[in-house]
Amino acid sequence: MPELPEVETTKTSLLPLLNQKVLSVQVNNSSLRWPIPNDVNQLVGQRLIGLTRRSKYILAQFENATMLWHLGMSGSFRLSDSRDALRKHDHFIIQFDDIQLRYHDPRRFGCILWLDDHAQSKLLDTLGPEPLSESFNADYLEQKFKNKSVAVKVAIMDNHIVVGVGNIYATESLFNLGIHPAQPASSLTRSQIEKFVIEIKRILKQAIDLGGSTLRDYTNAMGENGYFQQTLLAYGRAGEMCINCETTLENIKLGQRASVFCPECQPLKRPQASKNPVSKVKSK
Template identity: 50%
Template sequence: MPELPEVETTRRGIQPYVEHKHIHSVTIRERRLRWPVSDTLTSLSMARVNKLERRAKYLILYLPDGFIIIHLGMSGSLRVVDSSAPIGKHDHIDLLMDDGKIVRYNDPRRFGSVLWVDDWENHPLFTKLGPEPLDEAFDADYLYQQAKEKKAPIKQFIMDNKNVVGVGNIYASEALFLSGIHPKRPAGSISKKRITQLVAHIKKTLTAAITQGGTTLRDFVGGDGKPGYFQQQLNVYGRGGEPCTACQTRLKEIKLGQRASVYCPKCQH
């Protein structure tokens, strides 16, 4: 699944092609995504995209009369292609821009979504989201207060979008390793000092992944058509049974919330 760095990479990749430009028309080949694609999109004609933002893992296009919300789901991607580009089997939606470029939504599993809404900030998808992990509002004081008396494993706690958005499985695993914190440790049992380290490593890990173009996963390609390369630097994610990069101890893999979680039994406690 594309995580926050991949979505941010996509935003940066397509931004020059959509922001302050006009959508000439919208072609919908498949409406049956996670939620049905709105008919309103097909009525857009020469609508100006005033801004392209990201909130959590959602991309939001600001138009004069409303907003297009895009979520890439498990396998979705956005690509900028020429109007002559052949149409693939899973190319479900095209935004034809006034300069002839197409922003193409591809989604083999159709778990993503493309929605039209009048007010995105008060939409149910957004009202319960926590702060962005790279914003100043997400700091050690905030996370420590949120974690107080919580018995949930710290990994699941930081992956909960109500506490902080966008810290998915890959980056939670990496940040916990760098902080020396066991993924099953109860969130409320972690000291302020270690929470401070965890926040710093979450920010550092996500920033590094964004800088390097996102993690290359099986179904993800960046908005500019180039894969990311952060996967080459992963310490624990996907490395169960391999030696720890710090101490050479064999990494263990467990299930947490039905998700694979890899950690070092010596470095993380």
């Protein structure tokens, strides 16, 4: 699934469309995660005037309406010449002045929707802060983690806590910090939380600079691969040697996601029991 760096890279690669007018809209298959709206033809004649990202959503602002695009599990956008042959899973096509935008999605878990009040409240309003924003800081994360007994990897991938920290980047951040992915979030020290925030920001920025991760078939809208996967130290490397200590990397499942870690460099530290347990009074 494309994660935040891939979505940010995709958004950037769509910038050549800004200020271009929509000449036509074509829907080849409306059955995505939610049906493509029947009235998308109202885009004809409108110019694309803005492109932003919120979490893993791309917000495409036209002159009289805004669309919300999500890549789902296997979706991608491609800037094409109208004479190029269509691919089997090119479901949604917008013809601009001098270029065509095609949405390709074999598994059809993505979405093409209007950003209206319903979509805003259902999909955006409950999201946590952006990880690269000032709102995502140690004070904030400490507050969110203090009563979280779930695994830290599950917690940091919760979009209600912070958006866009997917499996790849959570795995790499925890490996670099020596924190076991199953460590209870509430057991992290203040120092660990401060370092965690810094590392998440660092690794996401690096991934964006490298164009994201192409593990299977991800490309940006220009057809270019990402290169962050060449730097991976833990993700996808279960059974291989740790680069730090040469221990075999192991894999566990947390929140239905594979979690690779080094048992030597990332030991699981159980919370200490209270030193003064309450004595039980025996009944007479």
